[in-house]
Amino acid sequence: MKLALTTSLLALALAQATQAAEVPSTANIVADDTDWGAGLITVTASRLGTLDIGGSVTVLDAQALDRFSYGDVNRILRQVPGVFLQEEDGFGLRPNIGIRGSGTDRSARVAIMEDGVLISPAPYAAPAAYYFPRLARIQGVEVAKGPAAIKYGPSTVGGAINFFSTPLPDGPAGEISGRVDLLAGNYGSQRALGSVGGWAGLGGGLEVGGLIEGLYEHSDGFKTIDAGGETGFKISDMVAKLGLRSTDGAHALTFKYQRYTERSDETYLGLTLADFRTSPNRRYNASAADVMNVSHETFQLTHDWKISDRVRVTTIAYRNDTARSWYKLNDIRNTANTGWTSIAGVLENPAAAPIQFAELVGAEGFTGRAGSLRVRDNNRIYQSTGAQTALSAGFDTGSIAHTLEVSARYHEDSEDRFQQDDRFQMVNGRLVLTTPGAPGSQDNRRGDAKAWAFYVQDTIEAGPLTLVPGLRYETIDLTQTRWALGDAVRATPTAINTSKVDVWIPGLAATLRLADDVRLIAGAHRGFASPAPGSTVAAETSWNYEAGVRFGTEAWRAEVIGFFNDYSNLVGTCTASSGGDCNIGDQFAGGAVEVKGIEATASTVLGNVATQGFEVPVSLVYTYTDARFQTAFASSYAPWGTVAIGDRLPYIPEHQIAVNAGLQLDRLRFDTTLNYVSKARATAGQGGITGLDLIDDRILVDLSAGFDLRPGVSLFGTVSNVFNVAYNASFSPDGARPGAPRMAMGGVKLRF
Known part of the structure; x- marks a missing residue:
């Protein structure tokens, strides 16, 4: 099926490229100023539009994404100030993203969307993003911080990231466009991406359009299990869209279907620090059975109605279904054989637990205790469904212009856990099953959330001053239902816990145009993150402030923004990925926290290909962050532990820098990016960082090059981590974990 799809797309692309005298660029397939089909759900989809927007917004368009053709979302988000990334597997399969000091664990404190729809499997009941859009098929990214983030929710503590899939082409009826990327590289990496679409006239003022896109990604993995075994991944991702539009531009109806499947031989088992320094890409034999299987489906229907030049309504109905089973080593029997001990504790001090x-490790010739290794089938099913609508109306009151936006969303989601533990023995480097567990015997519960969200915002333009007041209201009903362990019928619950949250989230942004290319900006908004079903901890709340200056024209951009996030109650959620001896799902209060910092960006293009024969795009992205606890407490939440006032938050480096430069000739392009991340702490603390608390600083360099063989046909190559820098990216959840080594991919790209 994959081979047939790829072959057909390649043949069609070659035929189109041969016949065409001029072939549109990627930017014509997804133009810089397009709204990517998301209508009013987007803050702005134009790079230039971010100059006047209230709040901090960064837009990465198709051209920016195409330069390196990353598959790992972590690599492209290095280009966005204020974003923090806790690497885990080296491929970006399950990113850990934070914004302006919010927690990074499973991106749970960031509103993750695709095409304007919350895409985490259960964004209210269980916001951990165990499914994440693959960057290889994404055509645009919008990162919103500050007051701009309250448009989305439910989480507004850090910000929101909106990913945009390939839209239906915007060309005239009868024109077909698309693309094909065929790439391969080291570690057995392969990528085949193809899309084709267009419109046809139906008569009566209507046109019908369609798009089909397929993505296949594979890698053998860069880690090596001592006794051998799989450490890579395989992903298939298909998107189909069907559209109906009126020729007068008043109505557009789009149906989207997406299906994603993944098998990844990933583990939470890391290394001791000593073993990491000797062989960072090693895996112990106890991780050999670990494997993640994911399936995800999206159904989305979008209607965009342009009532007039100043009045527009966008309505989206959606449903997401996600099933995941991560079978992985969970813990190990204690020395007295009376209970279980954490893997992290063993790896921190192996001499104390030989x-x-x-x-x-499971060395050859070694036989361990029967049933001493407990492997958990983290079997969960998620469902997310809802409908949202947004109305934008422009009007004037005298000399003052208004753009009023009003939106409403009804949303339901759930997380269903039906998990079991199997027990293994290590025999001669191999895992041998000794005691299988019964389904549902480890965890048998369901969390549900039902939420109404309303939002109103008025963009008020009075001469050089633009004010954007906004107000969001969320009312959330949470339910956690538990059944007896092993009860597959679930006839009678053993416990039902309900709670209700009502929250008002105000925000205000201001922009003052001192000149055509100079703007002062400022803003304030309330941060909020919903508590988990069954939690007794108060919701996470904060007041967030920002102020700065923007400079910009079509030729160059610069921006400096200072931000201050004042948390009244920071919340930590126990997950398997956070590590530690805590019950999965439990929440912990971290008290008052202050996060302050500076974000700076600058970019320009030197030269002009048309007049001078070359262009040199250059840019700089810098983030400084100081994030500290203002409350002393003791916690069993592993990343915090015992906290003193002034302790720094874990996994938040003080400095982050990205420097980019390129050279564009008539048919040849080179790009390079240098990324620096300063050292960070693995757990809360202050003073020097050493040993088991040190997340390494690093300088990583990526290169890419492209050569146009003819219009629409290009050779492409890229190398990430050119100097093969080895660094410890994380100690969570269990042991030291490496960042990705040098990876190279090359192949052909076709556009038609």
Whole structure:
């Protein structure tokens, strides 16, 4: 099926490229100023539009994404100030993203969307993003911070990231356009991406359009299990769209279907620091059975109605279904054989637990205790469904112009856990099953959320001053239902916990145009993150402020923004990925926290290909952050532990820098990016960072090059981590974990 789709797309692309005298660029397939089909759900989809927007917004368009053709979302988000990334697997399969000091664990404190729809499997009941859009098929990224973030919700503490899939082409009826990327590289990496679409006239003022896109990604993995085994991944991702539009531009109806499947041989088991320094890409034999299987489906119907030049309504109905089973090592039997001990504790001090460490390593000729290794089937099913609508109306009151936006969303989601533990013995480097568990015998519960969200915003333009007051209201009903362990029928619950949250989230942004290319900006808004079903901890809240200056024309841009986030109650959620001896789903209060920092960006293009024969695009992105606890407390939440006033938050580096430069000739292009991340802490603390608390600083360099063989046909190559820098990216959840080594891919790209 994959081979047939790829072959057909390649043949069609070659035929189109041969016949065409002039072939549109990628930017014509997804233009810089397009709204990517998301209508009013987007803050702005234009790079230039971010100059006047209230709040901090960064837009990465198709051209920016195409320069390196990353598959790992972590690499492209290095280009956005104020974004923090806790790397885990080296491929970006399950990113850990934070914004302006929000927690990074599973991106749970960031509103993640695709085409304007919340895309985390259960964004209210269980916001951990165990499914994440693959960047290889994404055509645009919008990152909103500050007051701009309250348009989305439910989480507004950090910000929102909106990913845009390939839209239906915007060309006239009868024109077909598309693309094909065929790339391969080291570690057995392969990528085949193809899309084709167009419009046809129906008569009566109507046109019908269609798009089909397929993505296949594979890697053998860069880690090596001592006794051998799989460490890579395989992903298939298909999107189909069907559109109906009126020729007068008043109505557009789009149906989107997406299906994603993944198998990744990933583990939470890391290394001792000593073993990491010797062989960072090693995996112990106890991780050999670990595997993640994910399936995800999206159904989305979008109607865009342009009532007049100044009045527009966008309505979206959606449903997302996600099933995941991550079968992975969970813990190990204690020395007395009376209970279980954490893997992280063993790896932190292997000399104190020699039996357990030997069972994790599983050397040849070694036989461990029967049933001493517990492997958990983290089997969960998610469902998310809802409808949202947004109305924009422009009007004037005297000399003052208004753009009023009003939106409403009804949303339901759920997370269903039906998990079991199997027990294994290590025998001669191999795992041997000794005691299988019964389905549902480890966890048997369901979390549900039902939410209404309303939002109103008025963009008020009075001469050089633009004010954007906004107000969001969320009312959320949360339910956690538990059944007896092993009860597959679930006839009678053993416990039902309900709670209700009502929250008002105001925001205000101001922009003052001192000149055509100079703007002062300022803003304030309330941050909020919904508590989990069954939680007894108060919701996470904060007041967030920003102020700065923007300079910009079509030729160059610069921006400096200072931000201050004042948390009244920071909340930590126990997940398997956060590590530690806590019950999954429990929440912990972190008290008052202050996060302050500076974000700076600058970019320009030197030269002009048309008049001078070359262009040199250059840019700089810098973030400084100081994030500290203002409350002393003791917690069993592993990333915090015992906290003193002034302790820094974990996994937040003080400095981040990205420097980019390129050279564009008539048919040849080179691009390079240098990324620096300063060291960070693995757990809360202050003073020097050493040993088991040190997340390494690093300088990473990526290169890419493209050569146009003819219009629409290009050779492409890219190398990430050119100097093969080895660094410890994380100690969570269990042991030291490496960042990705040098990776190279090359192949052909076709556009028609």
